[in-house]
Amino acid sequence: MGMENVIELRGVSKALKAFTIDNMNLQIKQGYVTGFIGANGAGKSTTMKLIMNLLQPDKGKVSVFGLDYANHEKTIKDRIGFVYDSNIFYESLNLKDISRIVAPAYKHWDDKQFKFYVKQFELPLNKAIKKFSKGMQMKASIAIALSHDAELIIMDEPTAGLDPTSRRELLDIFQEVMVDGKRTILFSTHITSDLERIADYIVLIDEGQILFDKPVYELQEQYAIVKGSTELLDADTEAYFIKIERSPNGFQALTKDVAKVKEVFGEHAVIEEASLEEIMFYMKGADHPYD
Amino acid sequence: MQIIISNSSKEPIYEQILKQIQTAILSGELAEGDALPSIRQLAKDLKISVITTKRAYEELEKAGFIYSIVGKGSFIAEQNLDVIREKKLKVIEEQLSAVISNSKEIGLPYEELQELLKLLYEE
Numbered sequence: 105m106g107m108e109n110v111i112e113l114r115g116v117s118k119a120l121k122a123f124t125i126d127n128m129n130l131q132i133k134q135g136y137v138t139g140f141i142g143a144n145g146a147g148k149s150t151t152m153k154l155i156m157n158l159l160q161p162d163k164g165k166v167s168v169f170g171l172d173y174a175n176h177e178k179t180i181k182d183r184i185g186f187v188y189d190s191n192i193f194y195e196s197l198n199l200k201d202i203s204r205i206v207a208p209a210y211k212h213w214d215d216k217q218f219k220f221y222v223k224q225f226e227l228p229l230n231k232a233i234k235k236f237s238k239g240m241q242m243k244a245s246i247a248i249a250l251s252h253d254a255e256l257i258i259m260d261e262p263t264a265g266l267d268p269t270s271r272r273e274l275l276d277i278f279q280e281v282m283v284d285g286k287r288t289i290l291f292s293t294h295i296t297s298d299l300e301r302i303a304d305y306i307v308l309i310d311e312g313q314i315l316f317d318k319p320v321y322e323l324q325e326q327y328a329i330v331k332g333s334t335e336l337l338d339a340d341t342e343a344y345f346i347k348i349e350r351s352p353n354g355f356q357a358l359t360k361d362v363a364k365v366k367e368v369f370g371e372h373a374v375i376e377e378a379s380l381e382e383i384m385f386y387m388k389g390a391d392h393p394y395d
Numbered sequence: 396m397q398i399i400i401s402n403s404s405k406e407p408i409y410e411q412i413l414k415q416i417q418t419a420i421l422s423g424e425l426a427e428g429d430a431l432p433s434i435r436q437l438a439k440d441l442k443i444s445v446i447t448t449k450r451a452y453e454e455l456e457k458a459g460f461i462y463s464i465v466g467k468g469s470f471i472a473e474q475n476l477d478v479i480r481e482k483k484l485k486v487i488e489e490q491l492s493a494v495i496s497n498s499k500e501i502g503l504p505y506e507e508l509q510e511l512l513k514l515l516y517e518e
Contacts, residue, residue, distance in 0.1 A: 136446065275442075279439040282438075285435055303444055304445050304446035319446050320444055320446060320447070321450055325407070377405075
């Protein structure tokens with residue numbers, strides 16, 4: 105079967121009040137973790153809503169599991185676990201009620217699994233959801249997503265509001281559910297260190313445009329932070345950089361052609377691995393973003 | 396065998412995995428037919444991405460160290476240790492030639508070079 109796309113956006117456009125998505129193409133690969141990054145308002149949530157059919161594209165096609173929403177909405181939704189930050193549950197209910205109400209909606213609800221995660225996340229069964237902290241609410245919706253045997257787990261900022269220990273536990277669980285290779289995870293986050301650990305692919309979005317979609321090792325091998333004296337910069341060498349920051353003490357810049365920079369600057373510049381955070385920072389307002 | 400990776404090393408993680416498995420094969424710790432952990436299990440155990448372990452296994456397969464059977468996993472391939480040793484020796488010869496020409500450039504006598512080598516070897 106090889107590389108299969110579980111989500112495909114083809115030529116998707118959507119005009120909203122605040123901004124527009126124009127002709128977006130995106131493929132999410134089956135069996136892998138894709139991290140979705142970008143600044144606030146870059147279009148991450150809108151893209152996820154398009155994938156979930158909570159918004160419909162003005163133009164273009166969205167397919168999930170190779171199916172379209174017009175004919176297969178129920179089948180698709182049954183196979184997706186969707187976790188997002190605003191609380192989707194009836195506030196005055198508790199988890200016991202919810203498992204009773206939510207369970208029949210899914211074909212493959214596993215009550216044992218649900219109890220396992222509730223215990224693992226130390227969630228109270230009898231407390232009203234509205235009394236949960238934000239982190240607990242997130243854990244509750246993750247527990248539900250993982251308990252109906254979803255093949256595709258889509259999460260909008262799942263680690264936001266969680267303390268470092270809970271975040272680590274959650275990442276362990278995500279890795280655990282990826283072991284059999286049947287599932288796919290797409291999640292957006294601001295906490296890029298989470299992605300550095302578990303993401304296989306990184307999609308960066310800015311102003312409604314996908315800036316890149318790459319396997320993590322490609323980012324590590326091609327991108328780098330370069331520091332050196334501004335004397336190294338001229339019209340030719342500046343072209344190697346996505347964005348350059350100058351100060352009286354020298355320059356710092358992001359390149360996506362580290363081999364070339366090494367060849368040209370050699371020992372004259374400091375070349376360091378770029379973190380996702382640095383890549384995000386420099387790509388925003390880049391001088392040469394799309395070349 | 397155990398694989399220990401460093402997140403702060405300059406060496407890419409897939410290369411660290413690759414080298415440690417290679418070393419285990421060359422030292423005889425892993426023998427022909429031995430099963431390696433699955434790509435996904437190893438990723439989980441090492442707390443790294445699946446694509447990273449996948450890359451390491453793909454490189455090992457390309458170099459003939461391991462083979463994979465769909466649905467069964469990855470195994471240590473038959474190794475021609477003499478051939479591997481021969482290749483390594485060739486690399487060592489090339490590296491030593493470079494050392495010698497560098498030494499000659501700065502007029503370092505043979506005895507001093509030998510002393511230096513001895514010192515480093517015993518480190």
